[in-house]
Amino acid sequence: DQQVKQNSPSLSVQEGRISILNCDYTNSMFDYFLWYKKYPAEGPTFLISISSIKDKNEDGRFTVFLNKSAKHLSLHIVPSQPGDSAVYFCAARANNAGNMLTFGGGTRLMVKP
Amino acid sequence: DAGVIQSPRHEVTEMGQEVTLRCKPISGHNSLFWYRQTMMRGLELLIYFNNNVPIDDSGMPEDRFSAKMPNASFSTLKIQPSEPRDSAVYFCASTEFRDTQYFGPGTRLTVL
Numbered sequence: 001d002q003q004v005k006q007n008s009p010s011l012s013v014q015e016g017r018i019s020i021l022n023c024d025y026t027n028s029m030f031d032y033f034l035w036y037k038k039y040p041a042e043g044p045t046f047l048i049s050i051s052s053i054k055d056k057n058e059d060g061r062f063t064v065f066l067n068k069s070a071k072h073l074s075l076h077i078v079p080s081q082p083g084d085s086a087v088y089f090c091a092a093r094a095n096n097a098g099n100m101l102t103f104g105g106g107t108r109l110m111v112k113p
Numbered sequence: 114d115a116g117v118i119q120s121p122r123h124e125v126t127e128m129g130q131e132v133t134l135r136c137k138p139i140s141g142h143n144s145l146f147w148y149r150q151t152m153m154r155g156l157e158l159l160i161y162f163n164n165n166v167p168i169d170d171s172g173m174p175e176d177r178f179s180a181k182m183p184n185a186s187f188s189t190l191k192i193q194p195s196e197p198r199d200s201a202v203y204f205c206a207s208t209e210f211r212d213t214q215y216f217g218p219g220t221r222l223t224v225l
Binding site: 041044049089093098100101102104105106 | 156157158168169206208211213216218219
């Protein structure tokens with residue numbers, strides 16, 4: 001039972017345009033959400049996070065939106081750059097699960113010059 | 114800080130052999146996690162330790178897998194005997210309390 005799902009395995013975007021990566025979850029105990037970025041042959045690196053008490057968090061070109069009623073979050077990258085090409089993982093933490101994170105399957109983003 | 118250190122970076126072994134993966138967490142971090150990444154299952158948590166004590170090992174696939182954390186600066190993940198379906202990238206991550214998890218570069222394991 002996948003509690004965190006990223007339904008798009010890949011996404012291709014033109015440089016300068018907006019990239020939107022989506023993530024759905026099922027566990028209503030999740031109260032903290034994170035996005036990680038992963039380049040080939042490297043470990044995932046933290047990108048941006050959002051608490052369930054907020055519906056938006058912005059950091060430079062990256063914005064995460066949270067829709068709790070729909071159990072959906074999205075990562076917007078504007079403008080997209082070729083260096084953003086990577087696999088993006090959505091992750092969630094439950095308020096009763098200590099430090100554990102549950103990850104989605106990842107979405108491979110390709111930004112074309 | 115050097116970040117999370119994993120060794121080896123690549124391991125190729127034959128079916129039936131014992132494999133030991135090693136991890137050194139970031140100094141001062143009190144939680145350590147072992148993950149496995151495969152095409153089919155994405156990034157799945159195998160086990161995690163808090164203050165060197167295993168807290169949740171429900172993700173460990175079967176008895177062939179075992180993990181230890183003898184002290185705050187070292188952990189091992191052992192597979193004995195290894196099988197071709199164990200081929201994957203294994204990541205170690207560490208965190209301080211409920212802060213962000215920091216990942217190591219991973220060990221790519223190939224079991225022939």
